[in-house]
Structure formats: structure tokens, C-alpha cells
Amino acid sequence: MFRLRSRPPRRVRYSVGIDATTKSPALPANARSLGPGLDALHRRIVGWFEETARDLPWREPACSPWGVLVSEIMLQQTPVVRVLPVWEEWLRRWPNPAALAGEPAGEAVRCWGRLGYPRRALRLHAAAVAIVDGHGGKVPDTYAELLTLPGVGSYTAAAVAAFAYGRRETVVDTNIRRVHARLVSGVALPAPSLTASEMRLAAELLPDDDGTSVRWNAAVMELGALVCTARAPKCAACPVREQCAWLAAGEPPPSYTPKGQAWHGTDRQVRGAVMAVLRLAETPVPPEMFVQEPADLGFEAEGIGAPLSALHRLNSAPEQLERALAGLLSDGLAELHHGGYRLPA
DNA sequence: AAAGCGTGGAG
DNA sequence: TCTCCAAGCTT
Structure with a gap:
């Protein structure tokens, strides 16, 4: 029977209003049934990622932390394919925070085009100003400092610390939540909003090694985006379908129906x-x-x-x-x- | 802490 | 056509 290997107590940072001092209880029972074990799970998903991952410019080793930050803000609630051209344009025009901070905020909004949620452009501009004023023009490299920037919340702070600086962070986005919900918890969809229990699970699943943890975060996210999708998941292409608690349970339907946002007439x-x-x-x-x-x-x-x-x-x-x-x-x-x-x- | 905030592609 | 949903954040 698979068990999480014990590790020395580690300070786990839970984002969003979750008590970091909460002692970590045992995983849900079904988290213990991951077949060949956590290391094997890491190898499978990271291996799949290294074969399948999309070539995205913000994943290039040469991409600056600023490029990563811009991508993370643009990707909030917005599909990759729509972000790509705008990201290229932004980075050509504003290759660093100081370049953006030196222009009016309205230019950021205009250049945002039709990405949606234009407040993000405003906040990214404000973040650039804060980076110039408070961080010597360099994107900060810790979760806590990143979190103080306008438009940067728990997900984005963890993502930038991990993907731009190689830090071991508990990155939890909608893709990762969905993969965990199915693979480990055996349910079709995660809860309507992020729970402390999900953060605990994500922290427990995170590889110990810094480098592996970064790849794991990116890999699980990619798995959720390409295979373990919200509708019509492509389970046949999933590297861990044998370990999936949701498949094992016979693909039970979601326990609730998410309510869509109204649009017409609003x-x-x-x-x-x-x-x-x-x-x-x-x-x-x-x-x-x-x-x-x-x-x-x-x-x-x-x-x-x-x-x-x-x-x-x-x-x-x-x-x-x-x-x-x-x-x-x-x-x-x-x-x-x-x-x-x-x-x- | 639930609600507000854009946009367009896919099913 | 219409509904769902995409690397969330803020108040």
C-alpha cells in the first residue's frame, strides 16, 4: 500500500487566508492509494510533460522574470492562444518593468487589446511602477514580495517565484485543482472555491527537490490544460489514468453545477x-x-x-x-x- | 465572502 | 444558438 513518505516538518505556506500554522492532518484516505507511489507519480507526469509540453515563449530559459510575470497576469482567466500575440507585442515594446512604468497607464490598457479584464493591464502597469520604485526595477523573487504587487494574488506570486526563479512553491491554479480533484479525490470537479484542504493536498504532493517541484507544477498544470480538461477529458491520453481515483470510481458526475456568468444585458x-x-x-x-x-x-x-x-x-x-x-x-x-x-x- | 470583472472559442 | 469556461484578483 502506498504511503506518503514521511519528511521532516516543513513550513508550508498556504496562500489565501489559510492558517499556515494549522497542523497538517493525514491525507484523505484515497490519497494513499496512488498505486506505485508518489515518486512514480511525479516521474510519470513530469515525463509526460517533457515529451508533450507546448513550446511557449515564457517557458524559454532565456525568458526574463518580467516576461514570466507579464504572462502570468495575461493568462489569468484567458486562454494561451489569445495571450501569445499580445505577450509578444508587450515584451517587444516593454522589455522590462522600467519601460512600462515610463509610459502612461492608458498605453498599457490600449496595448492590452481584446484580452479581457482590462483592469489587469492597469494593475500590471502599477506593478511595474512598484517594481521600479520599491525593488530597483527588478521583479522580486520571493512569494511574500510578489504578493504585495498590484494584480498579483496567491496563484501568481507562487507561479512567478517557481517559474521565474526556480523556487519550490505550492502552485495551485484551476488546472491543478481539477487534476487533484480527479486523480486523488475522485471527484469530477474541485469545490467552487479554493479550500484549505486542497492547499494541504497540493503541498503534500509537491516534490521535495526544488527543480523537480518546478517541473511538477508546470506539468500538472499542463496536464489539466491539455488532457484533464473540464469538459470531455482525454483520459485515453492520460499518463496516470491507471492511478486516477475518479476513473476508478466510474467517473461520478459533479456534485454541483457551476453557475455561469451572465453577459447579455449586463x-x-x-x-x-x-x-x-x-x-x-x-x-x-x-x-x-x-x-x-x-x-x-x-x-x-x-x-x-x-x-x-x-x-x-x-x-x-x-x-x-x-x-x-x-x-x-x-x-x-x-x-x-x-x-x-x-x-x- | 460573494459578487463583479471581458472576451472569444469550443461543444 | 446558447452555454460553458479559460494559468484569478479585488473589495
Whole structure:
């Protein structure tokens, strides 16, 4: 019977509001049934990764910590294929934190394009400023320091410390949570939000060796992204299907149905449409232009006709447009200049 | 601590 | 067409 080998007590850092002093109880019973053992599990998944891993520019050894940080922020809730071209453009234009910090935040937002969640661009700019002001222009190399940066939470801090600096960190993202849920816990999906129990499990599964731990983190993430996917997992291609508790249990369905985010008719949709206009606008946009306009919009609409029409097509209530604009102002994604809206200068 | 925050591809 | 969901963070 497989057992986790005992190791000297190690300070385990649990991210997000989890008491780091909590003593570590035994693993769930099914964590002990990983067949050939934890080392073998590490070898299988890391081996699979080294054969199968995608060539991603932020995984190149030559990629700077700044490149890794930018990639991690861009990848929050955003698929790799959409990030790739924007990341390339960002790194060409801003090869280090100081380069970005030297430009207006609005440029970061504009260059963010249609990646979504544009507050991330704002925060990345603020992070660059903080790195220049507080860290001599060098991306910090510890979890604790990274965590203080705007837009950097527990996942991103651990990921940058691990992938940019080779540190042994408990990296837990949505892919890793799902792999652990199936492989070890035997359930179709992880809990709706990250639990202390998941962090404990991830910490227990992490290889002792620094180098192996980094590859393990990347490998489990990749396995979740390519094979152990949320819908229609490709179990036939899984290097650890023989050890999978969920498969062994007969693929029980999820115990809950995640509720999707509303989109049509929401403030978010209006904000998105307004931002699309502002990204293309070269001069401040008067508020009247955001309102449905039957006749011609005049020469001022030059270049922003398409996103403006898209906004008008939403036909949103005036108070909803008001809310969206006010929200963008308070978030710092837009500012008022001579009575018109523009990206922050 | 639950809710808000974009976008587009896949099934 | 419509729903789901993708390397989360912040308040």
C-alpha cells in the first residue's frame, strides 16, 4: 500500500487566508492509494510533460522574470492562444518593468487589446511602477514580495517565484485543482472555491527537490490544460489514468453545477463596448456619442465607427450606460478630459 | 465572502 | 444558438 513518505516538518505556506500554522492532518484516505507511489507519480507526469509540453515563449530559459510575470497576469482567466500575440507585442515594446512604468497607464490598457479584464493591464502597469520604485526595477523573487504587487494574488506570486526563479512553491491554479480533484479525490470537479484542504493536498504532493517541484507544477498544470480538461477529458491520453481515483470510481458526475456568468444585458457588456471605443479613440469621446444616435455621428467618429455602432446596438438604458461609465472612471480605466472620456494618460 | 470583472472559442 | 469556461484578483 502506498504511503506518503514521511519528511521532516516543513513550513508550508498556504496562500489565501489559510492558517499556515494549522497542523497538517493525514491525507484523505484515497490519497494513499496512488498505486506505485508518489515518486512514480511525479516521474510519470513530469515525463509526460517533457515529451508533450507546448513550446511557449515564457517557458524559454532565456525568458526574463518580467516576461514570466507579464504572462502570468495575461493568462489569468484567458486562454494561451489569445495571450501569445499580445505577450509578444508587450515584451517587444516593454522589455522590462522600467519601460512600462515610463509610459502612461492608458498605453498599457490600449496595448492590452481584446484580452479581457482590462483592469489587469492597469494593475500590471502599477506593478511595474512598484517594481521600479520599491525593488530597483527588478521583479522580486520571493512569494511574500510578489504578493504585495498590484494584480498579483496567491496563484501568481507562487507561479512567478517557481517559474521565474526556480523556487519550490505550492502552485495551485484551476488546472491543478481539477487534476487533484480527479486523480486523488475522485471527484469530477474541485469545490467552487479554493479550500484549505486542497492547499494541504497540493503541498503534500509537491516534490521535495526544488527543480523537480518546478517541473511538477508546470506539468500538472499542463496536464489539466491539455488532457484533464473540464469538459470531455482525454483520459485515453492520460499518463496516470491507471492511478486516477475518479476513473476508478466510474467517473461520478459533479456534485454541483457551476453557475455561469451572465453577459447579455449586463453592465459588463456595456463596459466592454465602451472600452472597445476608448481603445481606438485618438481624442476624448464626448458622452453624447455613447448614446444611440440616429443620424450621422460627425467627423469625430472617425475610426471608432465600428465599436461605436456595436455599443449603440446594445441599446442599453441610459442609467446603465451611466453606471458603466461611472464604473470605468472609478476603476481608473477611463478619465474625463475636456468633457470627453479617454484612457488614462 | 460573494459578487463583479471581458472576451472569444469550443461543444 | 446558447452555454460553458479559460494559468484569478479585488473589495
